[in-house]
Amino acid sequence: MKHAVLFCLILLIIFQTDCEQREQGTGKQRKRIHQRRLRKSSSLHHRANRQLGNQQTAAAAEATLPTTNSDYSVEENLESLLSPLGVESSYNVLPGKKGHCFVKGMIMYNKAVWSPEPCSTCLCSNGRVLCDETVCHPKTCPYTIKPEGECCPICSDAEQRESIDLLHKQVKPPQMEMDQIVIKEALQSEEEEDMKEHMEHKKETSGPTTLHSDEERVEGKLRPEEERRSARQPLYHGRGEEEDDDEESEGEGEKEEEDAIRGDVFRMSPKLMPGTPRGRPRLPGSCALSYKTISCIHAAFTQIPPITAPEVTSLELAGNSIISIPDEAFNGLPNLERLDLSRNNITSSGIGPKAFKVLKKLMRLNMDGNNLVHIPSELPSTLEELKINDNNLQAIDEESLSDLNQLVTLELEGNNLSEINVNPLAFKSLKSLSYLRLGKNKFRIIPQGLPASIEELYLENNQIEEITEICFNHTRKINMIVLRYNKIEESRIAPLAWINQENLESIDLSYNKLYHVPSYLPKSLLHLVLIGNQIERIPGYVFGHMEPGLEYLYLSFNRLSDDGVDLVSFYGAYHSLRELFLDHNDLKSIPPGIQEMKALHFLRLNNNKIRNILPEQICNVEEDEDSALEHLHLENNYIKTREISSYAFSCIRLYSSIVLKPQKIK
Template identity: 60%
Template sequence: MQTTSLFYYFLFVSLFIDFAQNQTNEIPRRQRRRMRYRGSRKGLSVNHRRNRQLQLETSTTVAVVPSIPLINIDDDITEVFDSLIGLGGHESSYSVLPGKKGHCTANGMIMYDKAVWSPKPCITCLCSKGKVICDETTCLPLTCRRIVIPEGECCPVCSDIVLNISLDDTPEISGASPEPNDPSNPGLLQPLHTQAEMDELLRREKEESERREKEIYEKDDENRKRKEKKIKDEKKRQDHDGHQKAEEEISRREEEKRRAYEEEELQIEKEEEKRKENEQERESEEQDEEEDEHILRGDVFRISPQFPIPVPPAEIPPLPTGCSISDTTVSCINAKLTQIPPITDPEITSLELEGNNIASIPDEAFNGIPNLERLDLNKNNITSPGIGPQAFKILKKLKRLYMDGNALVHIPPELPSALEELKINENYLHAIDEDSFQELKNLVTLELEGNKLSEANVSPLAFHPLKSLSYLRLGRNKFRTVPQGLPTSIEELYLENNQIEEISEICFNHTSNINVIVLKHNKLEESRIAPLAWLNQENLESIDLSYNKLYHVPSYLPKSLLHLILIGNQIERIPGYVFGHMKPGLEYLYLSFNKLKNDGIDPLSFYGAYRSLRELFLDHNELKFVPFGITDMKALSFLRLNNNKIRTVPAERICRSFVNHDSVDDDSAEEEEAEDSHLEHLHLENNYINTRELSPYAFSCIRSYSSVVLKPQKMK
C-alpha cells in the first residue's frame, strides 16, 4: 500500500509540473527546428502537423512509450509516429488529415489513406493504400528493481523514476526539484495525501481526454462531410461543362499531387535515416552531458540511461554570402566560393556557380540536390584530379552542364546519360578517347573550343556514342584536318581558328545530314579541297571559308549550297559556270575584302545563279566599273559595290535601259521594269563617282532612292 501511494504521489507531482509549464509557456531547453531556404518547407506533410497538434492536445499522464515504425506495402518506412494510447482503454484520437485515395474500412468506419488509429489498447493501425497495417506497442526492457504497470498503460515503468515530459517532442529531464512550499514557484503544489483525491483527479483527467477526443472526432466528421459535399457539387458542375474532360483533368492533378507527395515522403525518409545515424554517433556524448547536468535532489530523479535521448537533427546551413534563391534556382555568381555550397533541397533544378574559386567537386557535392537539370560551373579553378569519380553520377536528370574557363585536361567521368548540352570551352583538354562520351546518347550540343585538341589526340571513335549529336564546336584548337568519326546525326560543324590545310574526300562520307560547315580562319587553298569532298551532299546549305588562302572561288561546291561566304581571302577570279550545277541555286554570295578586278568577272561567272541570287557583296575589292550580269539577276535585292574604284554607273549596267525613253509609254515601261526588279538596297559609297554625271535612269529600277547610298565618295 505504501508503494502504491508513493507511486501516485510522484505521478501527481509530474502532472502538475506539466500543468505549470503549459500555463507559463516555458520554452523547452531543446527545440527542433529545421531550416529551409524558402519560407516554409514542403517536406513536412500536413499529416505531420496534424499529428503534432493532436499530440499537444492529448498530453496528460503518459508513460514511456517507444516510437513505432509503420511499414507500407513496399517494405520501406514511410514515417515514424509517436504512439499515444488513450486513458481507460478508449480509442486514440491520433490521426492524419484525410486523403482522396486508398480508403480503408475499420469497425464500420471509413479511414482515409495514411490515417492512424488505435482499435485496442497497445495496438496502432495505419491505412496504407487501401490496406490496414497494425503494429503492437513494443516495450523497452527495464533493469530497475521495482517495476509496475500503471492503469491504462501498455508498458511497465520503474516505480522509483518519475519522468518530466515536456510538451515538445524532445523529453525534458528536470534537474533538482524546488521545494514544494516555495512561493516563487507556482508550478508545484502540495501533494494529495488521500487515495480518494487521487482517484477523483484521474477521473477528471479521463473525462477531459474523452471530451477532447469527441470534439476532434466531430470536427473531422464535419470536415469529411464538407469535403464530400464539395466533391458532389464539383461533379455536378463538371457534368454541366463536360464531364469527360473534367474527370481527366482531376485525375491528372491527383496523379501529380500523388507523385509530389511520394517524393516528399522519400525525402523525409532519407533525412530521418540521416538523423538516426547522427543520433547514434552522438548518443553517448549526450548521455554524458545529461549526467553532468542533472543532480539528484529531493523527489525528482534522473532518467535511466537505458532510455534513448533523441538528438535534434543537424540544422541545414544557410546559403553562403552572395548567394540567392529564386523559385527553383540557386544563384551564387561571383560569390567568392571555394567549394560547392552544401544545399539540401530536392526541388532545386538549377544551380549557378559561375565566377568563383572552386577547385574540386567531391563525390557527395550534389547529394542534397539530386534533381538538378542545369549546372553552371563556368570560370572557376576546377581541375580534372579534383573531380570525384562519382561526382555527377547522382544527377540523373541533369541536362545542361557548363564548365567553360576551368583547368580541365580530360572530360569529367561518369557524366549523366540524360545530358543534352555540354560546354567545356577554354580549358586545357589535350585528349579525348573512345570512352570519354560513353552513355551520352542524348547529347545534342557539344562545345570544346579553345583547348589543345588535334587529330593526333582525338580518337576516331570518340564521337561514336553520340547518337543524337547535331551541334559540334571545335574552334580554336590545333586541328590540321577535319576530325574523323563524326556522327551521322551531325548538322552543324564549327572548326574556325584551327590550322586546317586540307579537306579530303572521306571527311564527310558519313554525315549526310550536315547543313552548316564553318572553316574560317584556317589555311585552306582551293587545290587542297578534294573534288568529291562535299559535292554530293544533299543537305549542305552553308559553307564559310572566310580568311583562308583562296585565290579563286572553289569548284565542286555542294549541289545544295545556298550560302557561300568567302570574305577576306585573296580571290582574283570567279570561274565561269562555277555555280551552274547547283539546285535550286545559290542565294547568298559574300566576296568582300578580296582582290577582284573586272577582268576576273564575266557574265558566265554567275551562270546558274541569275534567278536565285538574293544578296551579292563585292565591296572592298578593286573593281573599276559595275560588273556585267547584274541586270540579269531577277531575285537580287541587296548589292554592295562600295569601297572599290568605280567612276561611273551606266544606265544599263544596274537597271535595264529603255528602247525609247521619250515615247508616251514611258510610265508603263517603268512600271513593267519595277515589277521585274527586286533590288531594294544598293551601296556605292567610297568610290570615285561624280554624282552629277549619273544618268537619271541609272537607278530607275530601285523603288526608293533612299535605298541608294552614294555618299561619301573619294577624291580623284
C-alpha cells in the first residue's frame, strides 16, 4: 500500500512538471506571436499617426484656445485664434485651387500620380495626397534578384544563375544544400555578409568583371587588355587581399576613374538587368544619391561640384555658399528635370550666359534666397516652374521671360518689383501660366499685362490702393485673388473691376482699409475673406446678385455691431452660406436671420458682447430636422449659461460641438 501511494506521488510530480513546461512553452510562443503582430501592425500605426497628425495637433490646440474643427472642412485651414486684446488674427482660410495638392513647394494637379521613391506611389485626390507602398508579388522561380532602382525582385535568367552558382561554390553556407537555397537566404550567412561588404568597397575601387565564354576567347573577341584584366581580377577576393587592391587602385589614377564609371564587379550585363544604370556616379563625400536624385544640401560648397551622371534627373544644392554658375557647370548632368539652388549666394553677374543651356529637359528651377538682381537669361524653354523668391530683383523687361511658353508656375515674392520696373509686356509670352506669386514687393496697383491663362494671383504684402476697371479685363480664367495686407478701401474698387468674372471664386481682402463689405463683388464668388479690417456694416443685398451663392464668409476681427447687421444683410446667401465667422466683433446679440440659413454648418460668434440667447435666434424648433448646423462657438461673451433655454440649441445634433465656456464676467 505504501509503495502504491509513493508511486502515485511520483507520477503526480512528473505530470505537474510536464504541465508547467508546456505552459511556459505556450506562453513563450504566445509572446513571440504577440511581438510579431506588434511589429506587423507598427507600420500601419505609423501611417495612421501620420494621417491623423493634423487632427491631433488641432485637438491639442482646442484644449487651450478655441479653433475650428479641421475634420469638418478640408478646404478650411485655420490657425489658432489669438487673444482679443488688440492682437491680429492669424487666420489663413482661403483654400487652394480646387483639387490641387501642394507637395514640397510643388503643385500637383488633381488625379496626378507620381513616385517620390522607387517603392511608393502617390495620388492627388481632390486636394489630398494619398501614398501607398508597392506590394511585390511572390516569385515562384528558384533564383531572384533585385535590380538597382527597382522595388520588387525579378527572376534571374540562365547567365545570371550561372554567376550566382559560381558565387555559392566559392562561399558555401555550412550544412545547407546548394539546390535548396536562394540568394536572399545565402546573404544571411556571415561569410556572404563579408563578401557583400567587400563588393560594395570594390564598386569604387575596381573595374567590372565580365563573364566571357570560351568561344569568345577562341574567336578573339576579347581585346588583350580586357583578357588580361579578366585574368587578373577574380570574382571574389578574400579579406586579406583588400589592402593590396587598394594600393594598386591608388597607384593607377586613370584606371580608377574608368572603373568608377563602369561599376562594381558583381553587376550583370545591362541587357540582363533592365533599368540598371551603367555605373554609380562619383560624388563628393557630403552628397548622397537616392534613386535618380543627388542631394548635396548644407554641404558647405562654394561652387557647383563637378558631377558626371547622365541618368540623374534631380539635383539638390540648397543651403550652400555657391556664388557663381559657370557655363560648363551642368555638362555632366544633361538629363536634369529638377534643380534646387535655393539659399545660396548666387549673383546675376556670376551666372554664365550659357549656364542653363545644356539642360534641355529641365522643368523645375528653384533659386529662392539668392542675390539675383534680374532673371537669368537663356533659361530652358521646357521650364514649367520657376521660383526666384526672396532675392533682389530690380526689374523684369520684355525679354526676361520671352521663351518660357510652357511655364505654369512663377514665384517672384520678396523682391523690389513694382509697376515702374515691370514692363507691361513682361508676361506676354507666358501662354501656359496659371499660378503667379508677386507678394512682398512694392506694387501700388495691380500689375498690367497679366496673361489670359492666369488662374491664381497672389499680391499680398504690397502697397496696392485701388482696383481699376481694366485690371482683370483679359483674365477670364482667374479663380483666386489674394490681396491681403494692402491699403485698399471699398470706395477705390471700381464697380466693373471684377463683377462680370465667371470663374472667380475666392477673394482675400484681409487686413486692408475697408469700412463696409465691398459692393459689386464677382457673381461667381464662393469664398470671401475680410478678416482684420475696420468693417462696421454689411450693406443690404450686397450678396444678392451672386450665383450659385456665397458659401464662406469670414468677418472676424472687425467692428461689427448690432446696428450694422440686419435681415437684408445676408439676402442672397441664406440658401448657400455654409460657414459664417463673426467672432471678435462688437455684437451684443445674435444677428438676425441665422435660423434662416438652411445650409449653415459652422457659426462663430465667440469674443463678442452677447448677453442673451433667445429660443429661436439660432434654431427654428419647427424645422430642427432640416438644420445642417454642426459647430457653434459662443465662448468669451457675457452669457449666463444657466439661463439659456433648453430649446436654444435643439437643431444641433451633437452638444459636444457647442462651445460655451469660458464666459466673461462684468
